[in-house]
Amino acid sequence: MVKELRKKGVTFYLCEVCGFAYKEKEWAEKCQQWCEQHQSCNLEIIQHAVPLEE
Numbered sequence: 101m102v103k104e105l106r107k108k109g110v111t112f113y114l115c116e117v118c119g120f121a122y123k124e125k126e127w128a129e130k131c132q133q134w135c136e137q138h139q140s141c142n143l144e145i146i147q148h149a150v151p152l153e154e
């Protein structure tokens with residue numbers, strides 16, 4: 101399961117393996133699936149990641 105995070109009314113979805121955040125749950129799920137299977141990041145997936153401002 102991907103992690104949901106709410107910031108300023110926007111929901112982000114986090115890959116629990118690598119910690120990248122996505123605005124679309126679909127991408128977070130793809131990322132997590134990839135990370136669990138390959139133990140590395142897929143550039144095509146993480147280019148959809150969004151930076152999380154602290």
Ligand SMILES: [Zn+2]
Binds near residue numbers: 132
């Ligand atoms: Zn990931």
